[in-house]
Structures are given as C-alpha cells and as structure tokens.
Amino acid sequence: MRSVVSHPKLLSQISEIMYESIIKPKILDRLNENSGRNVLCGVPYSALTFATALSIKHEFPMLIARKEQKQYGTGKLIEGLLEEPMNCIVIEDVITSGASITEVVAKLVNEKFVSVKDAVVFFNRQQIHSDSPDCDILLSNGVRVHSVLNITQFVEILHEKRCIGSDVVDSIKQYIEGNQIKLGQTVSKPNIKELSYGQRAELLKSLPSAKENFAIDLFELMESKQSNLSVACDVEDQDELLELAEQVGPEVVMLKTHIDILRPSKTLTMQQFADKLTQIAEKHKFFIFEDRKFADIGSVTKQQYVGGPFDIAKWAHVTNCHLVSGTSSVVKGIQEGAQQVGKRRGLLLIAKMSTSDTLTNEDTEKVAVEVAQKHFDFVSGFICQGRLEMPKGNENDWFKYVYCTPGVQLDQKGDNLGQQYNTPQHIVGVKKSDLIIVGRGIYKQQNRAEAACLYRKQGWSAYLERLE
Numbered sequence: 001m002r003s004v005v006s007h008p009k010l011l012s013q014i015s016e017i018m019y020e021s022i023i024k025p026k027i028l029d030r031l032n033e034n035s036g037r038n039v040l041c042g043v044p045y046s047a048l049t050f051a052t053a054l055s056i057k058h059e060f061p062m063l064i065a066r067k068e069q070k071q072y073g074t075g076k077l078i079e080g081l082l083e084e085p086m087n088c089i090v091i092e093d094v095i096t097s098g099a100s101i102t103e104v105v106a107k108l109v110n111e112k113f114v115s116v117k118d119a120v121v122f123f124n125r126q127q128i129h130s131d132s133p134d135c136d137i138l139l140s141n142g143v144r145v146h147s148v149l150n151i152t153q154f155v156e157i158l159h160e161k162r163c164i165g166s167d168v169v170d171s172i173k174q175y176i177e178g179n180q181i182k183l184g185q186t187v188s189k190p191n192i193k194e195l196s197y198g199q200r201a202e203l204l205k206s207l208p209s210a211k212e213n214f215a216i217d218l219f220e221l222m223e224s225k226q227s228n229l230s231v232a233c234d235v236e237d238q239d240e241l242l243e244l245a246e247q248v249g250p251e252v253v254m255l256k257t258h259i260d261i262l263r264p265s266k267t268l269t270m271q272q273f274a275d276k277l278t279q280i281a282e283k284h285k286f287f288i289f290e291d292r293k294f295a296d297i298g299s300v301t302k303q304q305y306v307g308g309p310f311d312i313a314k315w316a317h318v319t320n321c322h323l324v325s326g327t328s329s330v331v332k333g334i335q336e337g338a339q340q341v342g343k344r345r346g347l348l349l350i351a352k353m354s355t356s357d358t359l360t361n362e363d364t365e366k367v368a369v370e371v372a373q374k375h376f377d378f379v380s381g382f383i384c385q386g387r388l389e390m391p392k393g394n395e396n397d398w399f400k401y402v403y404c405t406p407g408v409q410l411d412q413k414g415d416n417l418g419q420q421y422n423t424p425q426h427i428v429g430v431k432k433s434d435l436i437i438v439g440r441g442i443y444k445q446q447n448r449a450e451a452a453c454l455y456r457k458q459g460w461s462a463y464l465e466r467l468e
C-alpha cells in the first residue's frame with residue numbers, strides 16, 4: 001500500500017472505491033442524521049494521501065493527527081479547524097491490530113467538538129476476530145471499522161486468477177483462523193530465543209541504521225576469538241600496561257584502559273604510547289576501550305574526547321558515558337567527535353554500576369535503553385549488571401546491544417571501597433550479560449596470562465550453556 005503514492009491513478013481509484021463502497025452507502029446516511037459537519041482524518045503517514053484525495057474530490061474538510069506532539073508553539077496533536085461539532089471518519093490503508101486507528105481516535109476525541117464513530121480501511125488482514133453485525137471490526141473504543149477488502153477475499157481473487165493454488169488458499173485460511181486475536185488480548189510478538197554473537201552480528205548487518213555500528217565488529221570478534229572477556233588494565237605505569245596487554249592480548253576481545261591513572265612516562269610521549277598499544281591490539285586482535293565515563297555537556301565532552309592531552313578518539317575504539325547531562329547532548333558530542341576522526345567508534349551507555357552504594361537503578365537502566373534506541377546508529381551497548389529489558393512492543397530489540405558487565409571475580413565478593421563481584425557464570429549465564437570486565441581478578445595475579453585464560457574459558461562456557 002505504501003507504494004500507491006507513486007501511482008496517482010491507482011491512488012484515485014482506491015480512494016474512490018472507499019467512497020463508493022463504504023463511505024457513501026454505509027456511513028454518510030447515518031452520519032447525516034447527526035448534527036455537525038462530516039470531516040476526514042487519515043492515519044499518518046500512508047493513509048494521509050487517501051484522505052487528501054477523498055477530501056478534494058468530495059469536499060470533506062480534513063483534520064491531521066500528528067504522530068508526535070509539537071515541541072514548540074501550541075504543542076497541538078490535531079491540526080485543522082476545531083471550532084464546531086464534527087463527525088470525523090478515520091481513513092486507514094491496512095488494519096492489523098487496530099492500534100494505529102485507536103491511537104488516532106484517542107487524539108481526535110480529546111478535542112472538544114470531535115466525535116468518531118467510523119473508520120474506513122482498504123485492507124483488513126483479519127488478525128482481529130470480530131462478531132459485530134454492522135461492521136467488520138468493532139474496536140474497544142466503540143469505533144466501527146469497515147474494510148474494502150480482506151485477506152480471505154484477496155487470496156480467493158488470486159486463486160481465481162490462477163496466481164496461487166488451492167493448497168495455498170487453504171493454508172492461508174487455516175493460518176488466519178489459528179492466529180486471530182480477540183480485542184482486549186495483547187498482541188505480543190514471539191520472543192526471539194537466545195542468539196549467538198555471530199547471529200546478532202548478521203542481524204545487525206541487515207538493519208540499515210546499524211550498518212556502521214561498532215557492535216557488529218565486536219560480536220564478530222567475540223565469535224571468531226571465542227572470547228567474551230575484557231581485562232580492566234588499571235595499572236599506573238605505561239610500560240606495565242603495555243606488558244599486560246601482551247600477556248592478556250590473546251585471550252581478550254577488549255582491553256580496558258583508564259588513561260588518566262597512568263603516570264606520564266619519561267621515555268614515551270602519549271602519541272608513542274598510543275601507537276604501541278594500537279600495535280599490540282592489532283597483533284592480538286582486540287579492541288581498546290577507554291573507560292572515560294564522560295558526563296559533561298555535549299560540547300565539552302567532544303573536546304575531552306578529541307584532542308587534549310589524551311586524544312582518546314584517535315586510539316580508543318570504544319568509550320563510555322553517563323547520561324546525567326542529558327539524553328542526547330553527551331551522546332551527540334561523542335558521535336560528532338568520532339565523525340571528526342573519521343573512524344568507526346563505539347559507545348557504551350552506563351545503565352547500572354557495580355558498586356554497593358550506586359545511585360544507578362531501574363530508572364537509569366530505562367533511560368539508557370531509551371537513549372540507545374534513539375541513537376541506535378551510534379550506541380553499541382551498555383555498562384550494566386545484566387541484559388536490559390527493552391520497551392514494550394520492542395522486546396526483541398535486546399539482540400542489538402552488547403551488554404558489558406564489570407564487577408567480576410572468582411575469589412572475592414567485593415573490596416573495601418564498595419566494589420561488588422559476581423562470577424562469570426552468574427553474569428553471563430544467569431544475568432545474560434555478553435561481556436565480562438575483569439580487573440584485579442587478572443592483573444593482580446602472579447601469572448596474568450593464565451588468569452586471563454581461566455576467565456575467558458569460564459565466560460565462554462557460560463555463554464555456550466546459555467545457547468543450549
């Protein structure tokens with residue numbers, strides 16, 4: 001139905017059929033008994049064109065329902081003259097669950113003079129079961145929905161024209177019967193079962209808005225390196241960090257730095273240090289994650305990210321930020337910085353911290369998800385304590401993000417400054433996080449390479465068990 005806008009003749013034919021077969025015989029007579037003008041409102045966006053065609057041909061005034069409330073001026077939801085009583089007929093191209101019509105009707109009847117009793121749709125997918133005698137579907141708000149064509153009639157026409165065989169017709173009819181919902185029941189999409197990191201990378205690649213998302217690279221590396229481990233290299237000496245990177249490099253997919261805890265070196269400039277770390281990253285195939293936890297206004301964040309003594313954007317593949325300064329400013333600051341250096345960069349949003357007295361909670365997790373959904377072209381995942389719940393209606397979107405969890409150790413429950421630890425099995429197996437971040441559990445060990453190998457194996461086997 002969307003492509004009808006490109007075929008003016010068809011657009012006018014479809015609108016005319018709506019008028020001749022439904023509006024005129026089934027609605028107008030009844031409405032004309034009421035006082036008030038008859039007006040039309042198309043459900044945005046695709047049905048706006050049908051409503052406009054009908055309005056011009058049959059001289060119906062129109063109302064326009066905004067998809068989002070205007071953020072400036074009057075903040076109106078309905079545009080058009082609203083000064084006298086009117087009967088509004090809602091026009092829609094296709095009806096599935098009835099949610100779009102219901103949403104528009106709610107906005108319309110919120111206006112003092114507008115009443116809505118009927119909706120006209122071109123195509124009824126028959127996903128709603130209805131016993132109403134005088135219309136095809138009676139919505140729970142009392143609006144009668146009349147359709148020009150339903151899917152049963154449509155497949156019968158295709159059969160008549162020999163486009164499909166009777167076996168296809170039967171199976172479609174059977175499907176419709178078995179999948180209709182009664183109004184009032186919630187339409188829930190089937191939950192996507194567990195997916196591998198590789199499958200998630202493939203799915204992300206198929207989404208146009210995710211094509212440039214760093215999460216694809218990370219998932220692919222996790223799959224090929226069979227690792228979901230990141231080591232937090234919180235050592236204070238540059239040479240020691242480079243040595244640690246060599247030791248744990250073969251086991252990790254991300255090496256986490258806190259560049260501002262390193263003592264300035266007498267032998268290496270910042271640039272030389274970054275170059276050396278980058279060479280080790282390329283040799284062992286891992287990404288560098290600068291755990292900078294940006295939190296300022298967008299423009300300052302950008303300055304802190306690009307340039308300055310650390311020039312983070314140049315060498316760190318990923319960074320992270322808090323959302324205290326706003327839901328867009330800091331993310332946009334980092335995104336602009338990444339664009340400036342012209343390299344693919346990732347961003348993790350801090351949803352929940354690992355400390356016992358953290359102020360992050362369910363609300364900050366929810367905000368982080370909202371921001372990630374809004375900036376999905378750039379945000380790759382979260383710093384969190386487990387997989388996050390997605391908004392209602394988009395439950396399956398969980399697969400798009402990498403859930404990264406610090407506060408992981410096998411032997412300790414915490415430290416004396418509020419850090420709390422869980423095991424890789426708990427974080428990946430129970431909390432369904434994707435990547436474990438381990439600091440002291442590895443770099444404080446005598447044999448760091450061996451410790452990293454142990455954590456990698458534990459994290460990976462918890463992931464494999466999760467897939468079973």
Ligand SMILES: O=C(O)c1cc(=O)[nH]c(=O)n1[C@@H]1O[C@H](COP(=O)(O)O)[C@@H](O)[C@H]1O
Binds near residue numbers: 234355407408
């Ligand atoms: O953003 C982080 O990585 C982070 C978030 C959080 O909630 N808790 C947390 O511990 N971290 C970091 O994860 C690492 C944990 O180190 P260990 O406690 O030594 O394993 C440190 O580098 C912290 O900065």
